[in-house]
Amino acid sequence: MMRTVSRSIRLMLAAVVGLAMCLSFSASPAAAATAAWDLADEEQRLCVPAERPHRYFVLGAVAGSWDAPLVSELQGLPEGAAVSSSTRSVPPGDNGDDYVYIIGFFVVLPGLEYGEHRATLHVTDGTVSQTRPIVFDAGDGWSC
Secondary structure, eight states: OOOOOOHHHHHHHHHHHHHHHHHHHHOOHHHHOOOSEEEOOOOEEEEEETTSOEEEEEEEEEEEEESSOEEEEEESOOTTOEEEEEOOEEOSEEEEEEEEEEEEEEEEEOOOOSEEEEEEEEEEOSSOEEEEEEEEEEESSSOO
16 A cells, blocks of 8 residues: 655655755865965055046955966956056965065056946956955045
8 A cells, every 4th residue: 555645744855855966966066175375365445536537447455376367357346447457366375474466457447437447356266266445535635
């Protein structure tokens, strides 16, 4: 004689199996990896005269070692901004414990309205990604 399993028990078993599958597929070595390098934990604030176009150099300092190239990009730049040159890829290397400015972007900004304009520096080795905030603080002069 065949036993009938209630619908609620079947749904609960399906949910448990689904959760177990999700956990087993998401626990890959790449997801669990930690970086042997570190992007300096600092907000970069650039004070800019409002409503006047200018050129700026955005920097990123890295410490540690990495076996794959570090690829970087600026995300969320103010509308009309352009990157005219950059160090988008840094070959494998080792800085030890010293933070060295090895990432750089030459950014051309349009005249910005008064206030803070935020962007993000994003760096990845293909496995681990790190980000840092960039703030363009547009005001009456070069100081903020």
